[in-house]
Amino acid sequence: MRELLKAGRPTFGTHIHTTWPCIVEAVGHTGSYDYVEFVAEYGPYDLYALDDLCRAAELHDLSTMIKVDQESRGYIAQRAIGSGFQSVLFSDCGSAEEVRQCVRIVRPDTPEDGGSYGVATRRFSYMGYGGSPDYVQALRDIVVVLMIEKKAAVDELDEILSIEGVDMIQWGPADYSMSVGKAGQGGSEEIVSVERRVIEAALAHGVQPRAEIGSPDAARYYLDLGVRHFCIGTDVSILYQWWKENGDGLREVVEAGA
Secondary structure (H helix, E strand, O other): OHHHHHOOOOEEEEEEOOOOHHHHHHHHHHOOOOEEEEOHHHOOOOHHHHHHHHHHHHHOOOEEEEEEOOOOHHHHHHHHHHHOOOEEEEOOOOOHHHHHHHHHHHOEOOOOOOOOEOOOOOHHHOOOOOOOHHHHHHHHOOEEEEEEOOHHHHHOHHHHHOOOOOOEEEEOHHHHHHHOOOOOOOOOHHHHHHHHHHHHHHHHOOOEEEEEEOOHHHHHHHHHHOOOEEEEEEHHHHHHHHHHHHHHHHHHHHHHHO
16 A cells, blocks of 8 residues: 555555455455455454454455544554554544544654554564564554544644645545534535545645545546545445345346246
């Protein structure tokens, strides 16, 4: 992920809720994606699952991102990095100070980096390189992504985007619309106009915006805004849509022929 950002190349990801590593391998077999985002905020998992997801991704040269909960973000993010996740998506940040804390969580505990990640012999540092220069560099290379989804974060947007170590942002219309007292109106022109302002501000600060989309055609709108990073589809939604469409279709065929 870091290498693609440095090269100025677009990135393509997809979301998963499941902890079954074979789903990651199925994504890898397509050859169409740069990374898999495990949306840990939305489903159950354990620490073993984090290791297994990263193992599966590495077999197919996939990068990995994890979306972490607000309250336990420090613990989950550091354990996920230890498992091999190369990017962390922090949800629900409400202020520039919270964002600074998120950056510190993933960065090494050195005088120049000012992070809080010390030496921990976890999966990404087996065979003795914990605490070495390579270990420190691995932590510096973790890609930090923020959900911009609270009114308070939008109010402090310029300060947030100026914080060193913030690599990418993702707009969250559902949370934002709720936080301004307009729950369920994430697609309204008023909320969409705020999204455009967030994207424009991010690009002006040299922070890459990412868009979550449901179809390739949806990328066209964001491409015109300057967005080059996309995450498409979610395993649960993909399964639901297939089951719904084909289940209804099968019932119609059978009942029509009865």
